[in-house]
Amino acid sequence: MSYNVNTIIANTEALLKLRHDETLISTTPQRLHDCLGTAVMMAINENWTASKKRRESNRKAYYFSAEYLMGRLVYSNLFNLGILDQVKAALAQKGVNLAELEDIEDAALGNGGLGRLAACFLDSAVTCGIPLSGYGLRYRFGLFKQSFDERGSQKEEADDWTRYGDPWSYRRDKHAVKVKFADQTVIAVPYDMPIIGYNTDNIGTLRLWQCEPERELDFDAFNAQDYARALAEKNKAEDITRVLYPNDSTYEGKQLRIKQQYVLCSASLQDILRVYRSTHGSDLSGLSRFVAVQLNDTHPAMSIPELIRLLMADGMEFEQAFQVAKNTFSYTNHTVMSEALEKWNLDLLASVVPEIVEIIKKIDARCRADHPELFIIKDHQAHMANLSVYVSTAVNGVAEIHSEILKRDLFKDWYAVYPKRFQNKTNGITPRRWLGLCNPELTKLLEQYVSPGFLTRLDWLQVLKPLVDSEIVEQFNQVKRAKKEQLCQVIAKREGVELNPDFVFDVQVKRLHEYKRQLMNALSIMDIYLSLKDGSLTDFTPTVFVFGAKSAPGYQRAKAIIRYINQVAKRINNDPDVADRMKVVFVQNYNCSYAEHIIPAADISEQISPAGTEASGTGNMKFMLNGAVTLGTLDGANVEIVEQAGKENNYIFGATVEELESIRDTYDPMAIYNADAHIRRAVDTLVDGTVPTDDELKELHHALLHGASWHKADHYYTLKDFASYQAARLQANRDYRDRQAFGRKCLMNVASAGKFSSDRTIRQYAEEIWHV
Numbered sequence: 001m002s003y004n005v006n007t008i009i010a011n012t013e014a015l016l017k018l019r020h021d022e023t024l025i026s027t028t029p030q031r032l033h034d035c036l037g038t039a040v041m042m043a044i045n046e047n048w049t050a051s052k053k054r055r056e057s058n059r060k061a062y063y064f065s066a067e068y069l070m071g072r073l074v075y076s077n078l079f080n081l082g083i084l085d086q087v088k089a090a091l092a093q094k095g096v097n098l099a100e101l102e103d104i105e106d107a108a109l110g111n112g113g114l115g116r117l118a119a120c121f122l123d124s125a126v127t128c129g130i131p132l133s134g135y136g137l138r139y140r141f142g143l144f145k146q147s148f149d150e151r152g153s154q155k156e157e158a159d160d161w162t163r164y165g166d167p168w169s170y171r172r173d174k175h176a177v178k179v180k181f182a183d184q185t186v187i188a189v190p191y192d193m194p195i196i197g198y199n200t201d202n203i204g205t206l207r208l209w210q211c212e213p214e215r216e217l218d219f220d221a222f223n224a225q226d227y228a229r230a231l232a233e234k235n236k237a238e239d240i241t242r243v244l245y246p247n248d249s250t251y252e253g254k255q256l257r258i259k260q261q262y263v264l265c266s267a268s269l270q271d272i273l274r275v276y277r278s279t280h281g282s283d284l285s286g287l288s289r290f291v292a293v294q295l296n297d298t299h300p301a302m303s304i305p306e307l308i309r310l311l312m313a314d315g316m317e318f319e320q321a322f323q324v325a326k327n328t329f330s331y332t333n334h335t336v337m338s339e340a341l342e343k344w345n346l347d348l349l350a351s352v353v354p355e356i357v358e359i360i361k362k363i364d365a366r367c368r369a370d371h372p373e374l375f376i377i378k379d380h381q382a383h384m385a386n387l388s389v390y391v392s393t394a395v396n397g398v399a400e401i402h403s404e405i406l407k408r409d410l411f412k413d414w415y416a417v418y419p420k421r422f423q424n425k426t427n428g429i430t431p432r433r434w435l436g437l438c439n440p441e442l443t444k445l446l447e448q449y450v451s452p453g454f455l456t457r458l459d460w461l462q463v464l465k466p467l468v469d470s471e472i473v474e475q476f477n478q479v480k481r482a483k484k485e486q487l488c489q490v491i492a493k494r495e496g497v498e499l500n501p502d503f504v505f506d507v508q509v510k511r512l513h514e515y516k517r518q519l520m521n522a523l524s525i526m527d528i529y530l531s532l533k534d535g536s537l538t539d540f541t542p543t544v545f546v547f548g549a550k551s552a553p554g555y556q557r558a559k560a561i562i563r564y565i566n567q568v569a570k571r572i573n574n575d576p577d578v579a580d581r582m583k584v585v586f587v588q589n590y591n592c593s594y595a596e597h598i599i600p601a602a603d604i605s606e607q608i609s610p611a612g613t614e615a616s617g618t619g620n621m622k623f624m625l626n627g628a629v630t631l632g633t634l635d636g637a638n639v640e641i642v643e644q645a646g647k648e649n650n651y652i653f654g655a656t657v658e659e660l661e662s663i664r665d666t667y668d669p670m671a672i673y674n675a676d677a678h679i680r681r682a683v684d685t686l687v688d689g690t691v692p693t694d695d696e697l698k699e700l701h702h703a704l705l706h707g708a709s710w711h712k713a714d715h716y717y718t719l720k721d722f723a724s725y726q727a728a729r730l731q732a733n734r735d736y737r738d739r740q741a742f743g744r745k746c747l748m749n750v751a752s753a754g755k756f757s758s759d760r761t762i763r764q765y766a767e768e769i770w771h772v
């Protein structure tokens, strides 16, 4: 492998001339991106074709996911090809700054953790040479763009991510397939994205389906001058893949969502069967010997009845089709929260995909016959998680504690019958994007102590542990300082807030949800602020508190929390009394690319969900790898992070799962509120005019104070964990001042992050589930 940078630059220039009659200098960042991307696609073309050829007749795994949060591809692709610095230098010579491409939009075809995990897995699989292809949906609009208005309320805007072109995918008309619904038939057209591995000629494929009408225009209606009707069919088809559902924690029983899911399932399976037949012949009974399909949560679970339907249409009996499906699919669960578990009303489902309902009923009957205590259908609803457990080879959670909770709680009855089916696959992150690309400074430092090449052998980082001395810590602290300066510039430009890089950077970035407890963080900040004001808190290291989060547009409580935090920020940032000691900034439109700036600059990583609620978390791993300490609960992968890095190098607080379970019915937040003046003072700022209040903030206040049994109440134990959170947070804040000791903790985290490479995760899937 060696890619010729001169050829890529020359082709970029030729394309700019051909398409726009422009030069590198005269063009826009968007057009430069489009042409540079195309030139890279030309360069990898041969390798891509060869990679597909090599895999043709072998056993393969397929990742089915409704979401892929790819982020910005230009830098990561150049980085993985090993030519980022050369391209940068070559362009610089011609007077062009590659940093201009910071304006290019992310491919945000995902909400958060689950979608980003899918993207990290593709990077790891191709880098490790594991035969894995992705199937998904090509939404016309990705996750909305977020801004805040004067009041600090979230505003959403459509994410027209392909407006200036999408050089990173090719339309493959010849593999388009038909997908039939009760009321319409559409064409699903695949767009293929190359997945460029790191330091390898191997190139994988992400195939994304886009819905189009069978015919572009209804000419009868057109000729009758009924233009609206003439276009109606086209719109109705395109509507299906028009927009990503911006919800990441509560499922919505919407017909359009069923159609999205069914297109993903049906089109992908038709495609897999086409390839299978072309290499293995028309007998589909051996399918599962060559095909393993991983379901990324239940969003693609209709694949199970759809495969059975396709096999039966091919002449197979139900029982045999059932066995083939069972041996083909495996299912990953990403949440234990009941409101996120998909349950489809059978009438609604039948109004869209009637044949699928018939097959689900057969599966339910088979299940109930064998195991009267188990069910797929209950109260006229299809439980997609149960379906996925029943018809699969393996079921896994995404962190040890989560996988245990699945066995003990959510799938207790299933575990009793199928104990061997249940596995754990602790999540991971790709070290290429989340260290090599976003933190070249730290990567370079680490290369001096760990052999170069550690980005594909992340466990090598542990050789650092005995080497950590005052000199390395000093070098690490300098890198951290540089990353903070860079972030300060980004934030000044985008948010108009000036920050001091000498401050502690305390960061919580993730989707906004009550269970993630951004509100607890904000109340704690309020308590710190008021304690600085009244002089009771003197031993405090100046701190910037950074938030980044999108709320689902219809999630009113989450939106109220955003507004409150923005009001808190405004109040604190405008108070000259504390200007030298604290700042609060809630960045707008937090996304993958913003994360790449923020995470390397963090000192403290906030991972503060109540134990048992966050399935894994993956942001926690990104912070760890970039040398932040975790301020967190014993939840999700935090448990394994401190297991690897040591409790002494992190700040763990709060109740354990067992403790929370034991107080579930007796939790009395009012008693805590009455007993603690600090909590009272902080919580009351929601309603007492410290910041502008409103009905929704009053409702939040009410909810915090009423026990978990009341329906409008805090199920997330905010007040329960508050005191221990505040103590741990202030401890970390004081410890920071010993720059050597704190830097050492950070580096011990870096050295312990090897386990959290998605290379390790994907190898475990390959060996323990897919057998590829």
Ligand code: 26Q
Binding pocket: 111, 112, 113, 114, 115, 117, 245, 247, 248, 249, 250, 251, 252, 257, 299, 334, 335, 340, 342, 398, 427, 614, 615, 616, 617, 618, 636
């Ligand atoms: C479902 C039905 C209808 C509309 C939307 C949805 C939907 C979409 C996305 C439901 C859930 C999601 C996303 C869930 C998610 O991101 N879960 C996170 O997955 C990560 C990767 O495993 C974990 O690290 C996180 O703990 C988990 O919250």
